[in-house]
Amino acid sequence: MYEDIAETLLTKEQIQKKVQELGRIVSEEYKGLNPLCICVLKGAVPFMADLIREMTIPIEVDFMAVSSYGNSTTSSGVVRIMKDLETSIEGRHVLIVEDIIDSGLTLSYLVELLKGRKAASVKIITMLDKPERRKVDLRPDYSGFTIPDAFVVGYGLDYAEKYRNLPYIGILKKEVYTR
Numbered sequence: 001m002y003e004d005i006a007e008t009l010l011t012k013e014q015i016q017k018k019v020q021e022l023g024r025i026v027s028e029e030y031k032g033l034n035p036l037c038i039c040v041l042k043g044a045v046p047f048m049a050d051l052i053r054e055m056t057i058p059i060e061v062d063f064m065a066v067s068s069y070g071n072s073t074t075s076s077g078v079v080r081i082m083k084d085l086e087t088s089i090e091g092r093h094v095l096i097v098e099d100i101i102d103s104g105l106t107l108s109y110l111v112e113l114l115k116g117r118k119a120a121s122v123k124i125i126t127m128l129d130k131p132e133r134r135k136v137d138l139r140p141d142y143s144g145f146t147i148p149d150a151f152v153v154g155y156g157l158d159y160a161e162k163y164r165n166l167p168y169i170g171i172l173k174k175e176v177y178t179r
């Protein structure tokens, strides 16, 4: 696994510090609102697990699975719902928790879907933002790091379902996905 990484982009320590910072910010902004934190499976699992433990206010959690990448490094643009929420979000303050925004296609679809369900508010928090690759105008409300246009793995991010358990975020060697 480690031998497939060309370069470390963000260390475990950098990630931890950033999650603490984000946790403080959203705890302040969502005070008294009992937000529903929605984890977008599977990539956002580590970030969600770390972020909610840095939140010092009452919150609730739910999970959604949408897929647009399959086993490729580029988005197909077709978003499929693989698993829906268990809770109604009508009148709720929803915070979508993501690992990365790349083309923006996954989240623009999801935001519209959740707004249509009459949420009181829908905001996005992402660990990584890769704005150079955006295909739709979508900006996160809270973001950990802005990264260059490279395919990254680790801390939840996969290539063909591998590398999600790397504790840091690294750039995958090109030869891994071109061979």
Ligand SMILES: O=P(O)(O)OC[C@H]1O[C@H](OP(=O)(O)OP(=O)(O)O)[C@H](O)[C@@H]1O
Residues within 6 Å of the ligand: 040, 041, 042, 043, 044, 066, 067, 068, 069, 070, 075, 098, 099, 100, 101, 102, 103, 104, 105, 106, 107, 157, 158
């Ligand atoms: O901005 P976009 O170009 O839409 O890309 C970002 C989305 O793609 C990845 O998920 P993926 O569909 O690969 O599923 P996964 O989380 O299970 O890896 C990632 O976790 C984001 O959800």
Ligand code: HPA
Residues within 6 Å of the ligand: 069, 100, 101, 102, 150, 151, 152, 153, 157, 158, 159
């Ligand atoms: O750079 C990435 N890495 C892993 N999954 C992704 N999904 C969108 N962009 C990426």
Ligand SMILES: [Mg+2]
Residues within 6 Å of the ligand: 040, 041, 042, 043, 044, 099
């Ligand atoms: Mg995802």
